[in-house]
Amino acid sequence: GENVEQHPSTLSVQEGDSAVIKCTYSDSASNYFPWYKQELGKRPQLIIDIRSNVGEKKDQRIAVTLNKTAKHFSLHITETQPEDSAVYFCAASIRQFYFGTGTSLTVIP
Amino acid sequence: GAVVSQHPSWVICKSGTSVKIECRSLDFQATTMFWYRQFPKQSLMLMATSNEGSKATYEQGVEKDKFLINHASLTLSTLTVTSAHPEDSSFYICSAMDRGRANYGYTFGSGTRLTVV
Numbered sequence: 001g002e003n004v005e006q007h008p009s010t011l012s013v014q015e016g017d018s019a020v021i022k023c024t025y026s027d028s029a030s031n032y033f034p035w036y037k038q039e040l041g042k043r044p045q046l047i048i049d050i051r052s053n054v055g056e057k058k059d060q061r062i063a064v065t066l067n068k069t070a071k072h073f074s075l076h077i078t079e080t081q082p083e084d085s086a087v088y089f090c091a092a093s094i095r096q097f098y099f100g101t102g103t104s105l106t107v108i109p
Numbered sequence: 110g111a112v113v114s115q116h117p118s119w120v121i122c123k124s125g126t127s128v129k130i131e132c133r134s135l136d137f138q139a140t141t142m143f144w145y146r147q148f149p150k151q152s153l154m155l156m157a158t159s160n161e162g163s164k165a166t167y168e169q170g171v172e173k174d175k176f177l178i179n180h181a182s183l184t185l186s187t188l189t190v191t192s193a194h195p196e197d198s199s200f201y202i203c204s205a206m207d208r209g210r211a212n213y214g215y216t217f218g219s220g221t222r223l224t225v226v
Contacts, residue, residue: 001168001169006152034215041200041220041222042219042220043202043217043218043219043220044153044202044217045217046215089152089153095141095158095206096143096155096158097143097153097155097204097215098155099145099152099153099154099155100152101151101152102151102152
């Protein structure tokens with residue numbers, strides 16, 4: 001099956017700075033790459049996604065980039081705010097999702 | 110928008126008993142649902158893919174006789190943890206695939222925290 005690696009596992013940034021989380025995947029057939037934000041004890045919430053026919057997608061302060069050749073994709077959060085603090089998961093999917101190991105982001109006020 | 114209801118949200122059971130968790134798609138038909146398990150501070154691990162009207166497909170290392178999945182209708186999938194043990198304590202979460210959405214949207218249930226004592 002698919003193997004998704006995610007780095008870093010923890011990330012602390014000052015409020016207003018940018019945060020970048022990177023993921024790699026192994027199955028070149030994966031064609032859908034969502035990013036989820038999960039707060040403690042709650043369900044993951046989709047924050048942005050990208051399909052394999054697109055190289056970059058942006059939604060306000062959040063952007064995702066995809067390099068199909070290298071099989072890696074990244075989440076970029078600009079102008080971070082304390083409420084961005086959560087665990088972020090990437091996933092790679094053909095049909096079912098395979099999740100990365102998660103990044104615990106802390107935004108320091 | 111697509112809504113997935115999962116019940117119960119938490120359950121405590123005695124070791125050796127069985128627990129059933131329900132996952133319902135409320136406003137769409139879900140021919141496929143997925144079951145995940147998440148241990149504290151870890152990622153979501155796919156356990157099985159539940160297909161309406163057919164047997165579930167289990168991921169490697171997941172005991173199909175212990176984690177029984179039934180997907181008898183287009184809106185309901187159930188996961189039964191049989192003969193539960195303390196090591197089965199975890200956060201179980203389902204997701205449903207809405208084929209009616211252009212991007213094959215997946216919606217997650219709210220999760221079930223299982224504690225086996």
